[in-house]
Amino acid sequence: MNDSGEHGEKKMSRRPSQERTSQRDPERTRAAILEAATREFAENGMGGARVDAIAERAGTNKRMLYHYFGDKEQLYLRVLEEAYVGIRTAERALHIGDRSPEEGIGELALFTWRYFLEHPEFLSLLGTENLHRARWLRQSVRLKELHSHLIGELSQVLEQGKKQGVFIETADPLHVYLTIASLGYFYLSNQYTLSTIFGRDLIEPAHLNAWERHIVHVTLASIKR
Amino acid sequence: MNDSGEHGEKKMSRRPSQERTSQRDPERTRAAILEAATREFAENGMGGARVDAIAERAGTNKRMLYHYFGDKEQLYLRVLEEAYVGIRTAERALHIGDRSPEEGIGELALFTWRYFLEHPEFLSLLGTENLHRARWLRQSVRLKELHSHLIGELSQVLEQGKKQGVFIETADPLHVYLTIASLGYFYLSNQYTLSTIFGRDLIEPAHLNAWERHIVHVTLASIKR
């Protein structure tokens, strides 16, 4: 009997694929392109991003990029979609309804701020996409349902708070989320011009911590009775 | 006596410059290029903006653009500088110290929101400049002093409010301004992705008015005792 029965496993006696890296590994190549593209688009925008630069950053070449993603625009859309999936997935794991309404909202504000802080590329991509009036996001079929969950959960927490008499009756879930996102997004995405014109380095840890507290304070002050 | 003595006036008997428009009018050409560039940069960012497109929009050609502004980067910086001068000049005319502290802050919030609403190109330019980490703004020598006035005046209003016992002691002028700007900037500059993912058209007048009231409410709620 020969060794033909072992075909189901990837492991082989000669040249295991793990040893010689980045050779014949479609998954790895694909992921590398996506990550490289995320950085390139985040740093340079859609118009400024270079396909050659993405290929080089990914340690491959243009042919593979076009093979896996079609063209520059489709690659950009995939990058954007993955970025949204990233934050919404992490957000879901919060379960802001588990604590008191006040703590829940504070938790969401803190999470959003820290996620923005740790994922500057997400903010950049949002900026780029809005510059183009959501031209590519609008084409996405994957993302519409991703966001109803957020508003739904937030709405429940607000309702509970109103019932308990700690939140004002006019508190609106979308407004609360936009408030939280506004305060985090603007501070971070505009830190460079702001630091320049006001002569203060906003990315300094002391200022970052002060703004984190400020976001929670403002958010709660705006809905507390 | 001949007509040589009239050389001081632009008016002449043959072909007054006003009749045949856009011919031999350096001021007009210069202004047209600046305005066209503002729109082109705002719509497409630094990487996406096309020099040919600017020239065409201005009703002239590239030669003039390079003649008056040097190159694409210098033109972009002039556009950015003019945009900042625009908002800060309008802001100065407010005189927020003339009314009560509470009204003064509300006034500033309303002004900022409405200015952002009426000048989407300003928001776009800020976004573009921040994508590039204020690379060009940092080179500007004109703008540093333009912003101390804003913080100074705001600081006075806050101090007055604290003395009167209507504002909390921890209210900080930079934080207050950033709060106001955050709420306006994020809502407008990210309206396209937000409208898409949340399925609500945020630019609708009813929503705009609601957010305007929300900004004033949040700003005052965050500093009132």
Add this chain to the structure above:
DNA sequence: CAAGCCGGTAACTAAACGGTTACTTGATGA
């Protein structure tokens, strides 16, 4: 009134860009 300068035009150039083609390499299964 002639000379020269300045506002303006259009065609051009070298480089960079997105995208493609022709080809090589290596794993798989009959």
Add this chain to the structure above:
DNA sequence: TCATCAAGTAACCGTTTAGTTACCGGCTTG
């Protein structure tokens, strides 16, 4: 063991781009 097909490479292509050059024409001034 050899045919097949997917992974990967690199040179290439037509177009677009920022920036330049050569030139035109009317206004100002000595």
